[in-house]
Amino acid sequence: MKWMIYGATGYTGELIVHHAKRMGYRPILAGRNKAKIEVLANRVDMPWRAFGLDDVDTIASQLEDVDLVVHCAGPFEDTAAPMLQACLRAKTHYLDITGEISVFELAHSLRKEADAAGIIICPGVGFDVIPTDCIAARLNAQMPNATHLTLGFDSSSRMSRGTALTGIRRLHLGGAVRENGDIKNVPLAFKTRRINFGDGEKLAMTIPWGDVATAFYSTGIPNIEVYVPASPNLVKRMQRMNWVRFAFKFSALRRQLEKKVSNAPAGPEQKERAANYTWVWGEARNAAGDVITIRQKVLNGYELTSRGAVELAIYILRNQLSPGYYTPSRLYGAKLIDRFLVD
Incomplete structure (x- = not known):
């Protein structure tokens, strides 16, 4: 075939x-x-x-x-x-x-x-989105009455040029979560919390990851958020950016960022990929307040x-x-x- x-x-x-x-x-x-x-x-x-x-x-x-x-x-x-x-x-x-x-x-x-x-x-x-989607499915199997699903991942690997350009293109939209079954645009770094993805507890912030869409179709859980680790300074920068992010839709500022990224290396080399695995994490919670968690260590994303x-x-x-x-x-x-x- x-x-x-x-x-x-x-x-x-x-x-x-x-x-x-x-x-x-x-x-x-x-x-x-x-x-x-x-x-x-x-x-x-x-x-x-x-x-x-x-x-x-x-x-x-x-x-x-x-x-x-x-x-x-x-x-x-x-x-x-x-x-x-x-x-x-x-x-x-x-x-x-x-x-x-x-x-x-x-x-x-x-x-x-x-x-x-x-x-x-x-x-x-x-x-995007195999490991988080699989964790979502396993959490749903263990807690079929879950009402809230939180997913996340922790990797020190650099982004590829294409991934970075995609992030810039949607910067003006801010973040995204699923709330009561509907996808909702929210500010950048909309929420923060401390999470142990698998390598110790870290400050983390919400991001508009694909599972906001897909995990709902995999599990039916109506409330979904996705987190990645972020330093306090990065969280503050992202939150300040909410005041100007709408300008990135058409502005010269966006074009400058895209030009800078376009001149960067295509992505991490083989040695870097081999050295930088990823922790993937998920948490399900039901209306009674019961919580279950899964952590898995997987290959570098690329x-x-x-x-x-x-x-x-x-x-x-x-x-x-x-x-x-x-x-x-x-x-x-x-x-x-x-x-x-x-x-």
Whole structure:
């Protein structure tokens, strides 16, 4: 069966390509830039195609003989919609590595169309959101009457250039939580608390992580927040930024930040990825005030993404699964996180 990695020459896309090669697979490599795709494909001895994402009909024609696409070309708030529509037309399974709440919501809104087309739509098949989604599912299994779900992670790994650019693009929106079943935009560093993610108690702040969308579809828990460690100074800076963050939507300030990030390295090198694992944490609470907690130590986020994307692509291709919208834990089961644990 044929599958494709679109956005194969990006930082994370190329990590996925190399993991696929190590596992003995030969997906079709694709992207906008013909020269870059051809060079990479020749280097790893894989087939390739070059096409843009401006026209749904053109994309669909490139996917007619493709069973599944792993979409890695961001910013996903711009690229996911045309790729999703093309996958529906071509009847091609859709996976991506997004962490953008708006994209998760878009994908979920197309669940009936996916079912009718006989395809699976499963965004977030990387660090966004495999490990946190699996912890959410396990907490829900242990406490099915939970009303509040809090998730988080602690990693010293640097962000990739693409992740940083995505963060800048949504800076004007602030943070996000799910409250009584609805996603709510909130100020940056909306809440703080002290959390032991697994490496000692640390000050942490809320962030607009993808689980604000996906964990609700995995568990049905109506109140969801996601936290990461943050120094007191960073919390103060983020809270002060709330006074000016709306200016980032169109301002020259945003363009300056984007230019600075664009000149930075693509992402952490292999040695840095190997040295920087991630603690993933979750807490569920019910109306009676009972609390349960899970902590897991997993691979570096970019390593996890490269393996998770390939793992789920092959899982779909090798199994007869019901079509529709899925989160990673609903597709594979919460045991998926066990594939990425670190001793």
